[in-house]
Amino acid sequence: xxxxxxxxxxxxxxxxxxxxxxxxxxxxxxxxxxxxxxxxxxxxxxxxxxxxxxxxxxxxxxxxxxxxxxxxxxxxxxxxxxxxxxxxxxxxxxxxxxxxxxxxxxxxxxxxxxxxxxxxxxxxxxxxxxxxxxxxxxxxxxxxxxxxxxxxxxxxxxxxxxxxxxxxxxxxxxxxxxxxxxxxxxxxxxxxxxxxxxxxxxxxxxxxxxxxxxxxxxxxxxxxxxxxxxxxxxxxxxxxxxxxxxxxx
Amino acid sequence: xxxxxxxxxxxxxxxxxxxxxxxxxxxxxxxxxxxxxxxxxxxxxxxxxxxxxxxxxxxxxxxxxxxxxxxxxxxxxxxxxxxxxxxxxxxxxxxxxxxxxxxxxxxxxxxxxxxxxxxxxxxxxxxxxxxxxxxxxxxxxxxxxxxxxxxxxxxxxxxxxxxxxxxxxxxxxxxxxxxxxxxxxxxxxxxxxxxxxxxxxxxxxxxxxxxxxxxxxxxxxxxxxxxxxxxxxxxxxxxxxxxxxxxxxxxxxxxxxxxxxxxxxxxxxxxxxxxxxxxxxxxxxxxxxxxxxxxxxxxxxxxxxxxxxxxxxxxxxxxxxxxxxxxxxxxxxxxxxxxxxxxxxxxxxxxxxxxxxxxxxxxxxxxxxxxxxxxxxxxxxxxxxxxxxxxxxxxxxxxxxxxxxxxxxxxxxxxxxxxxxxxxxxxxxxxxxxxxxxxxxxxxxxxxxxxxxxxxxxxxxxxxxxxxxxxxxxxxxxxxxxxxxxxxxxxxxxxxxxxxxxxxxxxxxxxxxxxxxxxxxxxxxxxxxxxxxxxxxxxxxxxxxxxxxxxxxxxxxxxxxxxxxxxxxxxxxxxxxxxxxxxxxxxxxxxxxxxxxxxxxxxxxxxxxxxxxxxxxxx
Numbered sequence: 001x002x003x004x005x006x007x008x009x010x011x012x013x014x015x016x017x018x019x020x021x022x023x024x025x026x027x028x029x030x031x032x033x034x035x036x037x038x039x040x041x042x043x044x045x046x047x048x049x050x051x052x053x054x055x056x057x058x059x060x061x062x063x064x065x066x067x068x069x070x071x072x073x074x075x076x077x078x079x080x081x082x083x084x085x086x087x088x089x090x091x092x093x094x095x096x097x098x099x100x101x102x103x104x105x106x107x108x109x110x111x112x113x114x115x116x117x118x119x120x121x122x123x124x125x126x127x128x129x130x131x132x133x134x135x136x137x138x139x140x141x142x143x144x145x146x147x148x149x150x151x152x153x154x155x156x157x158x159x160x161x162x163x164x165x166x167x168x169x170x171x172x173x174x175x176x177x178x179x180x181x182x183x184x185x186x187x188x189x190x191x192x193x194x195x196x197x198x199x200x201x202x203x204x205x206x207x208x209x210x211x212x213x214x215x216x217x218x219x220x221x222x223x224x225x226x227x228x229x230x231x232x233x234x235x236x237x238x239x240x241x242x243x244x245x246x247x248x249x
Numbered sequence: 250x251x252x253x254x255x256x257x258x259x260x261x262x263x264x265x266x267x268x269x270x271x272x273x274x275x276x277x278x279x280x281x282x283x284x285x286x287x288x289x290x291x292x293x294x295x296x297x298x299x300x301x302x303x304x305x306x307x308x309x310x311x312x313x314x315x316x317x318x319x320x321x322x323x324x325x326x327x328x329x330x331x332x333x334x335x336x337x338x339x340x341x342x343x344x345x346x347x348x349x350x351x352x353x354x355x356x357x358x359x360x361x362x363x364x365x366x367x368x369x370x371x372x373x374x375x376x377x378x379x380x381x382x383x384x385x386x387x388x389x390x391x392x393x394x395x396x397x398x399x400x401x402x403x404x405x406x407x408x409x410x411x412x413x414x415x416x417x418x419x420x421x422x423x424x425x426x427x428x429x430x431x432x433x434x435x436x437x438x439x440x441x442x443x444x445x446x447x448x449x450x451x452x453x454x455x456x457x458x459x460x461x462x463x464x465x466x467x468x469x470x471x472x473x474x475x476x477x478x479x480x481x482x483x484x485x486x487x488x489x490x491x492x493x494x495x496x497x498x499x500x501x502x503x504x505x506x507x508x509x510x511x512x513x514x515x516x517x518x519x520x521x522x523x524x525x526x527x528x529x530x531x532x533x534x535x536x537x538x539x540x541x542x543x544x545x546x547x548x549x550x551x552x553x554x555x556x557x558x559x560x561x562x563x564x565x566x567x568x569x570x571x572x573x574x575x576x577x578x579x580x581x582x583x584x585x586x587x588x589x590x591x592x593x594x595x596x597x598x599x600x601x602x603x604x605x606x607x608x609x610x611x612x613x614x615x616x617x618x619x620x621x622x623x624x625x626x627x628x629x630x631x632x633x634x635x636x637x638x639x640x641x642x643x644x645x646x647x648x649x650x651x652x653x654x655x656x657x658x659x660x661x662x663x664x665x666x667x668x669x670x671x672x673x674x675x676x677x678x679x680x681x682x683x684x685x686x687x688x689x690x691x692x693x694x695x696x697x698x699x700x701x702x703x704x705x706x707x708x709x710x711x712x713x714x715x716x717x718x719x720x721x722x723x724x725x726x727x728x729x730x731x732x733x734x735x736x737x738x739x740x741x742x743x744x745x746x747x748x749x750x751x752x753x754x755x756x757x758x759x760x761x762x763x764x765x766x767x768x769x770x771x772x773x774x775x776x777x778x779x780x781x782x783x784x785x786x787x788x789x790x791x792x793x794x795x796x797x798x799x800x801x802x803x804x805x806x807x808x809x810x811x812x813x814x815x816x817x818x819x820x821x822x823x824x825x826x827x828x829x830x831x832x833x834x835x836x837x838x839x840x841x842x843x844x845x846x847x848x849x850x851x852x853x854x855x856x857x858x859x860x861x862x863x864x865x866x867x868x
Contacts, residue, residue, distance in 0.1 A: 029272060030506075033266040037508070042506045045504055046274070048558035062590050105273060105274040107272055219257045
């Protein structure tokens with residue numbers, strides 16, 4: 001019996017056979033209130049329930065090998081997030097997507113999947129920008145006000161950095177901003193490990209500099225609508241080629 | 250029917266908002282519009298935080314059981330943390346269920362599981378936030394039936410004013426009958442609530458506190474407890490499931506998305522405990538010992554592991570080593586779970602070489618800490634409490650542990666046990682020193698590099714339905730002195746000492762052996778702001794002392810007073826099967842430091858054999 005127990009799946013030999021499946025997922029409803037660690041745990045357990053041939057990390061505390069693109073703040077919905085799953089054997093991405101969807105809690109949905117090269121740099125390091133939709137009363141007016149501030153004037157907000165309050169200028173982190181309709185504001189911001197603007201910090205700027213009501217800011221619904229990586233020629237592109245199945249904006 | 254809509258800014262501002270939104274894998278959502286199929290709405294309430302409540306197996310079992318009924322929808326509700334409760338009050342949001350966000354007051358049943366006395370004020374907070382009158386006597390025909398079950402309901406007297414009815418014994422057995430009765434008498438419930446309660450009280454295991462009158466002697470002890478309605482039994486007998494293999498067990502269960510306290514699958518091996526430790530209430534109220542078969546356990550474990558996606562399975566019982574086929578069970582579980590990267594956790598193991606080998610095997614994937622509970626520092630006191638562990642057992646186990654690579658262990662003791670003297674307290678330090686010596690004597694090559702011992706002392710609280718129900722609790726001064734002594738004696742680089750607060754144990758002792766006169770005290774303490782009393786950061790003994798004084802009650806009456814052998818206890822009308830005469834003989838044996846063999850070695854005819862179940866059969 002003891003012999004059977006110590007047998008592990010011959011991971012070393014199979015290392016070169018692993019396949020990385022990148023999945024685009026959305027979240028809405030109750031899962032919006034999960035912290036990043038909760039979301040990771042929820043995906044891990046869902047992958048286990050779905051019995052996908054997932055690879056495990058080594059060490060004392062083996063975990064399914066999942067890598068997320070960019071942590072999603074508590075309270076944020078998303079229409080365009082990514083997770084890479086390392087599989088022990090080749091698997092058709094679409095059937096992995098279909099299978100996983102059967103086992104995710106309601107509000108989490110995998111939209112598409114594709115194979116990426118295991119040699120690619122980590123997903124997190126590729127992220128360059130993100131787009132968010134902010135929906136809340138008075139957002140458009142406040143955005144207009146800060147956009148009207150003189151060029152060169154910094155947009156200073158307070159930010160908690162490892163327990164210390166620091167003042168940062170977020171203006172250089174905003175790449176684009178436009179109203180789709182009244183109080184539906186899209187912002188495109190720098191994102192990823194080098195420089196990153198969290199949308200809640202942008203809302204702070206709207207409160208501080210644009211006269212947005214703080215309660216309205218706290219009630220604003222935030223949805224991540226795009227995550228973008230460099231396309232290799234100075235532009236940005238999606239981490240997965242978009243398929244017709246997903247709503248395009 | 251209404252639903253509660255919590256504004257985003259509220260969820261944005263509270264800590265851990267995931268507690269308040271539901272939607273977890275395995276949570277049950279039913280269609281209310283489907284042809285009136287759902288006739289009973291049941292709110293299962295746990296009077297503590299989400300993370301604690303979701304770690305409770307009773308919740309998972311009863312949620313599964315009730316939701317298997319086509320006519321019932323069971324939803325969950327937990328005590329909102331201070332920040333959330335405050336926001337809800339400001340905005341006038343009623344407490345709601347996590348599945349359909351329905352206000353508590355719109356349910357047919359609001360059922361609390363009571364696991365510990367210090368959660369009582371949270372029951373009041375939840376009723377109040379839910380818009381339900383606190384006192385049973387004030388509830389009207391359209392209010393829910395507020396019911397309770399769980400281990401502390403065996404003496405529910407301090408909370409008797411707040412519940413319409415209480416389930417004595419195992420809910421799996423009683424709840425289906427209660428719900429059937431409710432369904433058949435729906436119009437009666439809204440017409441004449443009292444008449445419905447009269448019918449319910451005829452179900453064995455259902456206790457309606459309002460139907461029993463308690464009179465007191467001038468000294469505050471109980472004079473008599475009598476039914477004040479015709480046709481009711483003088484004593485309410487607990488109900489049990491005779492055969493655990495024949496009762497449903499959740500094969501999927503709710504999988505919380507956010508981290509909870511015990512974040513793993515629980516596999517219940519058996520109910521009851523054959524050991525008979527004299528301080529232990531669970532060991533008496535859950536008798537007789539009833540095991541599940543190994544085949545069934547293995548099937549259940551595999552099904553649950555697949556259905557939940559959990560990567561850890563914990564065996565659950567009062568004393569894992571007493572499962573009769575533990576070796577076979579754990580071998581079969583490990584054989585299935587290890588290749589699936591799922592670990593097995595083994596709490597409550599006895600101190601022996603088999604246990605250590607087992608832990609070694611189980612820790613292939615994850616290494617866990619060792620915990621042992623000698624409970625007392627000297628053999629004399631361990632004999633008093635009937636804890637069948639010797640110093641040799643402990644030293645042998647520690648030696649094997651060091652050789653097996655463990656750096657140490659956590660040792661649990663109790664302070665303030667009946668007959669305890671300072672010698673017994675010093676015995677705890679002696680034992681610890683012997684373990685340190687043992688470590689030092691081992692060759693460096695065969696022992697871990699560092700020794701890390703933890704000694705933890707809880708304070709003894711005499712509980713109803715135990716041989717120590719007559720005993721006095723030690724005074725706060727005595728307890729503080731003993732803690733101080735240990736703090737001095739246990740000063741060592743390799744030993745960490747943790748101790749419990751005396752005030753908390755004092756309140757627990759008041760409530761555990763309390764009577765109905767404490768109802769107004771609990772209400773007053775809650776009105777003065779007592780909340781989450783089990784949480785050190787919120788507990789305020791001052792509030793409780795004031796509330797007791799205002800009611801003209803002396804805390805010492807409940808805590809440090811030894812009861813006479815013929816005293817009528819406030820819980821005398823509850824029959825757990827184990828007889829008063831058995832408990833008393835055990836109390837007397839304790840005074841003489843005489844031990845009693847465990848159930849499997851010799852039947853002591855405690856009275857539990859009258860249930861004709863489990864290991865009592867065939868004796």
